[in-house]
Amino acid sequence: xxxxxxxxxxxxxxxxxxxxxxxxxxxxxxxxxxxxxxxxxxxxxxxxxxxxxxxxxxxxxxxxxxxxxxxxxxxxxxxxxxxxxxxxxxxxxxxxxxxxxxxxxxxxxxxxxxxxxxxxxxxxxxxxxxxxxxxxxxxxxxx
Numbered sequence: 001x002x003x004x005x006x007x008x009x010x011x012x013x014x015x016x017x018x019x020x021x022x023x024x025x026x027x028x029x030x031x032x033x034x035x036x037x038x039x040x041x042x043x044x045x046x047x048x049x050x051x052x053x054x055x056x057x058x059x060x061x062x063x064x065x066x067x068x069x070x071x072x073x074x075x076x077x078x079x080x081x082x083x084x085x086x087x088x089x090x091x092x093x094x095x096x097x098x099x100x101x102x103x104x105x106x107x108x109x110x111x112x113x114x115x116x117x118x119x120x121x122x123x124x125x126x127x128x129x130x131x132x133x134x135x136x137x138x139x140x141x142x143x
Contacts, residue, residue, distance in 0.1 A: 056101065
């Protein structure tokens, strides 16, 4: 299964992946119009420590603790992609506490969100990968 991988050596820390992520879920056709004056809440997050920039996003684990910890069965796995049914989420945040990578966060509506590889918004390549100007983020299958 293809997953998102980040090469920290190539990451510029520009945060464009965050903007493309937020834009992909907006339903708009113009990024500037969609995000102007809006506090974005992306599903990928760039962290910077000791001069190194790296992205935090869901790793779509084989045995995900977030799925096991979800008391409402709102988090499921289908074809290796872990998704959240926001209608079922009861905002208990157990999944946030369970994820060892810090990849699950709260959304503007209070329910949780995480990277779902743009399965519901973009065909093919996730938006963060398409928007990375330095090709630091890739979408590929590794063993």
